[in-house]
Amino acid sequence: MILITGGAGYIGSHIALKLLEESDRKIVIFDNLENGHMSTIKTLQSVRDFDFVKGDLKNQDDLENLFRNFDIDSVIHFAACICVEESVQNPRKYYSNNLVGTINLLNKMLDHDVKKIVFSSTAAVYGEPKYVPIDENHPKQPINAYGKTKFMAEEILDDYDRAYNLKSIRLRYFNVAGSDSKNRIGESHDPETHLIPNILASAADSENVFNLFGTDYATRDGTCIRDYVNVEDLASAHISALQYLSEKNQSDCFNIGTKNGNTVKEIFETCKKITEKEIKVKINPRRGGDPESLVANNEKAKKILNWCPKKTLEDTIKTAYAWLKK
Numbered sequence: 010m011i012l013i014t015g016g017a018g019y020i021g022s023h024i025a026l027k028l029l030e031e032s033d034r035k036i037v038i039f040d041n042l043e044n045g046h047m048s049t050i051k052t053l054q055s056v057r058d059f060d061f062v063k064g065d066l067k068n069q070d071d072l073e074n075l076f077r078n079f080d081i082d083s084v085i086h087f088a089a090c091i092c093v094e095e096s097v098q099n100p101r102k103y104y105s106n107n108l109v110g111t112i113n114l115l116n117k118m119l120d121h122d123v124k125k126i127v128f129s130s131t132a133a134v135y136g137e138p139k140y141v142p143i144d145e146n147h148p149k150q151p152i153n154a155y156g157k158t159k160f161m162a163e164e165i166l167d168d169y170d171r172a173y174n175l176k177s178i179r180l181r182y183f184n185v186a187g188s189d190s191k192n193r194i195g196e197s198h199d200p201e202t203h204l205i206p207n208i209l210a211s212a213a214d215s216e217n218v219f220n221l222f223g224t225d226y227a228t229r230d231g232t233c234i235r236d237y238v239n240v241e242d243l244a245s246a247h248i249s250a251l252q253y254l255s256e257k258n259q260s261d262c263f264n265i266g267t268k269n270g271n272t273v274k275e276i277f278e279t280c281k282k283i284t285e286k287e288i289k290v291k292i293n294p295r296r297g298g299d300p301e302s303l304v305a306n307n308e309k310a311k312k313i314l315n316w317c318p319k320k321t322l323e324d325t326i327k328t329a330y331a332w333l334k335k
């Protein structure tokens with residue numbers, strides 16, 4: 010049985026959906042529902058029945074009951090707080106939830122002899138890019154508490170492999186976007202800090218002004234460049250990672266991105282074209298801590314995981330807009 014922590018959230022639910030539809034593996038989702046949605050769990054259960062446990066990684070009893078009650082053999086660990094700005098203002102929350110929560114989970118895995126985990130890491134582990142596209146050997150100097158919790162968790166995973174033979178695949182996602190192409194589940198964060206849903210929210214509501222931060226970067230149109238990876242493509246990367254773990258039983262890390270960078274203005278224009286709406290925009294100065302360009306070198310995932318992103322930016326924005334309208 011596969012344990013999915015954080016499976017009521019945006020990304021975890023898309024991976025759960027793929028496993029429910031395309032495999033016969035049993036799954037159990039564990040989520041405290043602080044940022045996840047019970048409605049998402051209900052939608053997933055209408056696809057194929059599975060177990061859901063409401064619980065918190067910070068609570069040892071919740072974890073002990075989980076591992077006692079279910080015959081878990083591998084874990085996909087999404088549960089975390091994800092807001093970079095909040096992590097700078099309230100690092101305590103991030104170290105307690107993301108780092109202590111992850112340590113609790115890993116220790117419970119060891120107690121119950123579960124030795125395989127796919128871990129949601131992030132491009133934020135790299136910090137300010139020294140070169141682009143960023144490969145997995147790029148220096149790791151995270152510049153905010155969110156990125157540091159993920160970096161530290163990766164280091165712990167290395168130590169747990171050396172000492173206890175616990176094998177992990179760390180997937181370092183770049184900017185994840187889009188939703189289920191059948192529009193059953195999608196991205197619903199509160200507050201929403203991600204670019205595409207924010208532009209689309211402004212398209213859907215003429216009172217809602219889109220705030221663009223920084224037009225003086227040394228990029229082709231002055232706005233920041235990011236690498237937007239489709240959430241269904243990301244789900245495929247997790248399936249490949251699970252397969253790699255079970256076949257090779259080796260730890261590794263992979264960038265999950267498209268290798269295509271898009272500027273904020275390009276995303277804005279594509280959203281305008283797809284929604285056929287005028288979108289009100291306010292130009293603001295740069296925000297602190299926003300690197301000019303973050304683009305993945307994804308050759309390693311292509312070669313070793315045999316993974317390749319398939320969706321276009323248009324596909325991604327269309328599904329995100331369909332979900333927002335629903």
Ligand SMILES: NC(=O)c1ccc[n+]([C@@H]2O[C@H](COP(=O)([O-])OP(=O)(O)OC[C@H]3O[C@@H](n4cnc5c(N)ncnc54)[C@H](O)[C@@H]3O)[C@@H](O)[C@H]2O)c1
Nearest residue numbers: 015018019020040041043044045065066087088089129185
């Ligand atoms: N969204 C992105 O673009 C992106 C990029 C890089 C990495 N990631 C990583 O992917 C993972 C999933 O991100 P998301 O966008 O789906 O976030 P999300 O907030 O939608 O989902 C996270 C889920 O984890 C649950 N959770 C949080 N802390 C918990 C705890 N202590 N115990 C139990 N459940 C808990 C929340 O209730 C939520 O359902 C995170 O680890 C995040 O750091 C996301």
